[in-house]
Every structure is written in structure tokens, then in C-alpha cells.
Amino acid sequence: MALEDPILAPMAAKLANWQPLPAEDREALLALPFRTISFRPQEYIVREGDRPQHSCLILSGFAFRHKTAGNGGRQIFSIHMAGDLADLHNSLLGEADHSLQALNHVQVAFIPVEAIQHIAFSRPAVGKAMWRETLVDASIFREWTLNVGRRNARTRAAHLLCEFALRLETAGLGERTHYQLPMTQEQLADALGLTSVHINRTLMGLAGDGLISRAHRSVRIEDWAGLAEAGDFDSAYLHLPAKVPHGAEAAKAGRSSPRQ
Amino acid sequence: MALEDPILAPMAAKLANWQPLPAEDREALLALPFRTISFRPQEYIVREGDRPQHSCLILSGFAFRHKTAGNGGRQIFSIHMAGDLADLHNSLLGEADHSLQALNHVQVAFIPVEAIQHIAFSRPAVGKAMWRETLVDASIFREWTLNVGRRNARTRAAHLLCEFALRLETAGLGERTHYQLPMTQEQLADALGLTSVHINRTLMGLAGDGLISRAHRSVRIEDWAGLAEAGDFDSAYLHLPAKVPHGAEAAKAGRSSPRQ
DNA sequence: CGACGATTTGAAATCAGTCAAGAGCAGTGG
DNA sequence: CCACTGCTCTTGACTGATTTCAAATCGTCG
Numbered sequence: 001m002a003l004e005d006p007i008l009a010p011m012a013a014k015l016a017n018w019q020p021l022p023a024e025d026r027e028a029l030l031a032l033p034f035r036t037i038s039f040r041p042q043e044y045i046v047r048e049g050d051r052p053q054h055s056c057l058i059l060s061g062f063a064f065r066h067k068t069a070g071n072g073g074r075q076i077f078s079i080h081m082a083g084d085l086a087d088l089h090n091s092l093l094g095e096a097d098h099s100l101q102a103l104n105h106v107q108v109a110f111i112p113v114e115a116i117q118h119i120a121f122s123r124p125a126v127g128k129a130m131w132r133e134t135l136v137d138a139s140i141f142r143e144w145t146l147n148v149g150r151r152n153a154r155t156r157a158a159h160l161l162c163e164f165a166l167r168l169e170t171a172g173l174g175e176r177t178h179y180q181l182p183m184t185q186e187q188l189a190d191a192l193g194l195t196s197v198h199i200n201r202t203l204m205g206l207a208g209d210g211l212i213s214r215a216h217r218s219v220r221i222e223d224w225a226g227l228a229e230a231g232d233f234d235s236a237y238l239h240l241p242a243k244v245p246h247g248a249e250a251a252k253a254g255r256s257s258p259r260q
Numbered sequence: 261m262a263l264e265d266p267i268l269a270p271m272a273a274k275l276a277n278w279q280p281l282p283a284e285d286r287e288a289l290l291a292l293p294f295r296t297i298s299f300r301p302q303e304y305i306v307r308e309g310d311r312p313q314h315s316c317l318i319l320s321g322f323a324f325r326h327k328t329a330g331n332g333g334r335q336i337f338s339i340h341m342a343g344d345l346a347d348l349h350n351s352l353l354g355e356a357d358h359s360l361q362a363l364n365h366v367q368v369a370f371i372p373v374e375a376i377q378h379i380a381f382s383r384p385a386v387g388k389a390m391w392r393e394t395l396v397d398a399s400i401f402r403e404w405t406l407n408v409g410r411r412n413a414r415t416r417a418a419h420l421l422c423e424f425a426l427r428l429e430t431a432g433l434g435e436r437t438h439y440q441l442p443m444t445q446e447q448l449a450d451a452l453g454l455t456s457v458h459i460n461r462t463l464m465g466l467a468g469d470g471l472i473s474r475a476h477r478s479v480r481i482e483d484w485a486g487l488a489e490a491g492d493f494d495s496a497y498l499h500l501p502a503k504v505p506h507g508a509e510a511a512k513a514g515r516s517s518p519r520q
Numbered sequence: 521c522g523a524c525g526a527t528t529t530g531a532a533a534t535c536a537g538t539c540a541a542g543a544g545c546a547g548t549g550g
Numbered sequence: 551c552c553a554c555t556g557c558t559c560t561t562g563a564c565t566g567a568t569t570t571c572a573a574a575t576c577g578t579c580g
Contacts, residue, residue, distance in 0.1 A: 049496075067402065070492035073410030077402050089395055097399050097497045121384040128377070131391055135349055138398035139357050142327065142337050145401060149408040149453030150333030153568075184526065193409030198568055200528060216577085232330035236309075237357045413536070444558065458536055460560060476545090527576070538565070548555080 010083035011057050017241045018132035025123045034109040039102040046100040054110035055091040058084050061106030067098040076191035088134050104182045143237040148193035153202045156192045158231030178220045270343035271317050277501045278392035285383045294369040299362040306360040314370035315351040318344050321366030327358040336451035364442045396499050403497040408453035413462045416452045418491030438480045
């Protein structure tokens with residue numbers, strides 16, 4: 001439908017992070033066919049097992065990917081925001097191996113997979129950018145695995161807060177030091193492999209130490225360097241384009257052994 | 261160097277799993293330039309922070325990806341075997357965000373990244389296959405996150421044993437029921453977010469229950485269905501092409517709460 | 521104002537970690 | 551062929567971070 005609509009602009013902007021896009025390619029991206037759909041909080045956008053025919057671009061709001069284990073435990077893999085192609089993984093693989101769910105009120109542009117594949121292989125810059133988008137997602141998955149597998153509750157929580165801050169800032173959706181975190185503590189727990197009870201105590205600990213302050217769902221980072229240090233946060237894994245200075249470049253050393 | 265060498269054949273075979281490859285494309289793949297290098301056990305193939313100019317294809321032996329947290333804890337993200345393009349993620353992103361290390365004696369073919377990128381965008385079938393290879397890697401990362409975040413020690417260990425069995429079998433490198441697991445228990449621990457002491461007890465538990473038997477580093481799966489059930493294992497995330505029947509398709513239900 | 525979901529708090533239970541020592545095994549060199 | 555060396559694997563006892571269970575408080579929305 002929409003041909004020269006700027007609706008897809010956030011996607012073009014994000015993709016240009018990964019790979020410079022010639023004006024023509026950008027035009028072509030903006031001209032991709034799509035259909036806009038709104039989702040209410042907690043609604044499923046894609047369900048594990050689906051065979052999505054469309055890739056979905058978040059236009060506004062937040063969504064998260066997750067999967068449920070046989071024992072009922074849920075693991076959240078990533079949080080997505082405006083400009084993210086949040087389901088290239090599922091749509092390109094054919095069968096969805098995880099679900100995508102709305103966190104709050106979300107607007108999504110559904111783009112046919114064939115259109116995505118066509119533009120990716122007819123315009124190498126676009127293809128590279130999209131491929132990289134999926135690779136950066138994968139890098140974030142790895143970091144989250146490390147987070148959940150080898151860091152204690154406090155470190156995990158601080159790490160997530162830093163990541164979210166930086167990604168929001170990069171996407172131009174907020175400030176690094178002060179933002180709305182649209183997740184319940186239970187969802188936070190599912191992202192960090194903890195229980196909501198423990199997340200609660202952990203957040204209070206971070207606040208008690210003056211690293212953050214909270215009011216309802218808004219977070220203020222009072223001491224970025226301190227929080228990055230507490231969160232063992234080094235933004236390299238986000239592969240951000242510009243040289244934003246951030247993170248606690250902690251010395252890496254030592255043998256294997258977990259959760260400090 | 262080698263032009264019509266069949267050395268790259270395992271790569272072509274693996275890629276064909278993800279996307280049918282016309283004969284021409286297969287030829288072109290086999291004709292990619294490469295350099296072969298051997299690594300001894302524990303040697304680093306790529307180090308976090310490197311800027312790899314080559315993508316590496318495992319020709320023989322096993323390698324693993326990992327990253328170290330600030331507290332010294334190491335998390336292993338995946339195990340790779342012959343035919344795997346084990347470092348597309350790092351090489352395509354420019355800067356390595358994790359390391360690739362030899363598990364045992366490993367032979368690797370280094371293929372220049374530009375050659376990879378060129379063939380990927382000049383031959384869409386190859387490009388799709390490679391893209392999918394990276395997407396399946398990502399799917400495995402997600403499953404490991406779930407494993408580490410939401411499953412208990414026994415389930416995690418059983419899950420890993422099932423995955424390895426199935427991947428070996430699919431790659432034509434061994435049998436699902438009986439194989440060499442070339443990892444120390446410490447490495448196993450780092451893959452599962454546990455300590456080597458606990459892995460040891462866990463493996464003995466699985467053996468004690470008759471699900472597996474072990475001798476040195478060889479594993480025999482005595483009861484596939486039982487192990488898959490114990491490991492909450494559903495192979496969907498591997499996106500295997502053929503319909504090999506496997507896994508315990510456990511009912512997914514319930515709310516969030518961890519590690520049964 | 522009432523109700524429901526989310527957050528907070530407390531106390532008890534447990535899985536997994538820590539520390540430490542011993543046993544097994546493979547390779548080396550005499 | 552055997553002692554020596556250095557890992558890796560096992561085992562035991564104890565500790566501790568996180569979970570569980572349960573109840574109270576808070577906040578928001580109709």
C-alpha cells in the first residue's frame with residue numbers, strides 16, 4: 001500500500017546503522033509493501049510453531065521474544081523497540097521456534113517475507129544490513145546466555161538496565177539516564193532467569209546502593225559508571241556504529257567458575 | 261588455492277540442508293579460495309576483540325564458542341563440528357564479540373570474508389543458505405539461554421546430550437546412540453552454567469537412572485526417549501530439514517517460574 | 521470505593537556452589 | 551616396566567544464593 005510513506009523510516013534508520021545505504025536502497029526500503037496492525041499489551045504477535053508469512057517491524061511500543069520450557073518456566077530472549085525487525089529469525093527460518101509478544105500497546109508493520117528476501121538479494125547493501133541485524137540479535141542472545149549462565153542476580157539486573165538504556169538512546173527513543181521500563185518484575189525475572197521475588201530484592205539493592213532510583217516503571221540511572229561496573233557491562237556485543245563511550249571495560253581474566 | 265578440491269564438500273552438504281543448491285552454486289562453493297590450518301586442543305582460533313578477515317569452516321575435530329564474564333566465569337555458547345561455518349557471526353560483524361577455541365585437534369579452512377560476501381550476494385541460494393546457517397546458530401543460542409535460565413541441572417545436561425547426538429547424526433559424524441563427547445566436565449559445566457563438580461554428580465545421576473552409560477569421554481544413550489524426556493528436548497529449534505522423529509514433545513503450559 | 525494485578529516483605533526450604541582431598545588415567549622419562 | 555607428573559574425575563561435608571510459599575501493602579482503574 002503506502003508507497004512513499006515515511007512509516008518505515010525507523011527501519012531504514014536502524015539498518016543504516018549496520019551498513020551505509022545508498023539513497024536508492026533507502027527509497028526501495030521505504031517502498032516495501034506492508035500492513036499495519038496494532039496489538040494490545042500481552043497479545044501474541046507470533047507464536048512458537050507458526051509459519052509466519054510476514055516479517056514484522058515494530059513501529060511503536062515494545063515487544064519481547066520468549067519461549068516456554070516443559071516445566072512451565074518462561075525465558076525471555078530479547079526486548080524490541082521501534083525500528084527493530086523483530087521477527088526476521090522466525091520468518092526467514094519458516095517455522096517459528098519462539099514467540100513474539102507485545103509488552104505494551106504495540107504497532108507493527110507486517111512486511112511479506114518474499115518482499116524482504118527479494119530486496120535483500122537484489123540490493124546487497126540492504127541484504128548485508130538485514131543480515132547484520134540478525135547477527136546483532138544473535139550477539140545479544142549470546143550475551144544474555146552469559147548473563148543468565150555466569151552472573152549473579154545483581155549483575156544480571158544491572159546489565160539489563162544498561163543494555164536497555166543504551167539501546168533506547170541509540171534508537172533515539174529516550175535518554176540513557178532516565179527511561180520507562182515497560183516490564184513487570186515478573187517479566188524482568190523471566191528475562192534474567194530469576195524469580196520475581198528475587199528481582200524485587202535485587203532492584204531494591206541496586207537502588208539502595210544509589211546506582212538507580214525507581215518510581216513505578218520508570219528507571220533513573222543515578223550512576224552510569226557504577227551501574228555498568230556492577231553489571232559487568234561492555235557494550236561491544238551491541239556492535240553499535242558510533243563510538244559512544246560507555247560500559248565498564250573490566251579486565252577479563254581467570255578460569256571457569258560461576259556467578260562470582 | 262585448491263580449485264576443484266572436495267575439501268569444502270562438507271560445507272556444501274551442510275548448507276544444502278538449509279536451502280537446495282543448484283549444481284552451479286555448489287560448484288562455486290567448492291571453488292571458494294581457502295587456506296587450511298591445524299589447531300591443537302585448547303588453541304584459540306578466533307579471540308574476542310579480533311577483527312577476523314576470514315570465515316572459518318571446520319574440516320575435522322570440534323570447536324566451541326565462548327566468552328568470559330568479568331568475574332572469570334566462562335560461558336560456552338555452542339559446539340561446532342565438521343561442516344560448520346563456525347565463525348560467520350564474528351567475521352561478518354567485523355569485530356569478534358566472542359572467542360572460538362579448539363576442543364580437540366581441529367582442522368579449519370579459512371575462507372576470506374570478501375569471498376563469502378561475494379558468493380552470498382551473487383548467488384541467492386548460497387546467500388540464503390548461509391544466512392539460514394547463522395539463523396539456526398542463533399536459534400541454538402536461544403535454546404541454550406532457555407536451558408541455562410529455566411532448567412535444572414539434570415534437564416540441562418540431558419538436553420545437551422540429546423542435541424549433540426542429533427547434530428552428530430545429522431552431520432553424518434556418528435550415531436545418535438553412541439558417540440565421543442570430546443569435552444571435559446569442566447567444559448560441560450561452562451556450557452551449562454554449572455560447576456564441574458555438579459555436572460559430575462548430574463551425569464552420574466543420569467547414568468544411575470539407566471538413561472546413559474559412560475566410559476571415559478564416550479557416551480552411550482541407553483534410552484533415547486527417556487533422555488529426551490528428562491532433557492525437555494524438542495528438536496524443532498535445530499530446524500533440521502528431514503523429518504527425523506525425535507524428542508519428547510512435552511506439553512507446553514503454565515506460567516512463569518523457574519527450574520522445576 | 522472496591523477489586524485486581526503488581527510489588528514488597530518474611531521465613532523456611534533447596535539446589536547448586538565451595539572447599540578440600542583422594543582416586544583414576546595417560547603420557548613421560550628413566 | 552615402573553615411578554612420576556599432571557590432569558580429570560569422584561566424593562564428602564558444609565555454605566549460601568535463590569526459590570518457595572504465603573501474606574501484606576500499594577496503585578490504578580472502572
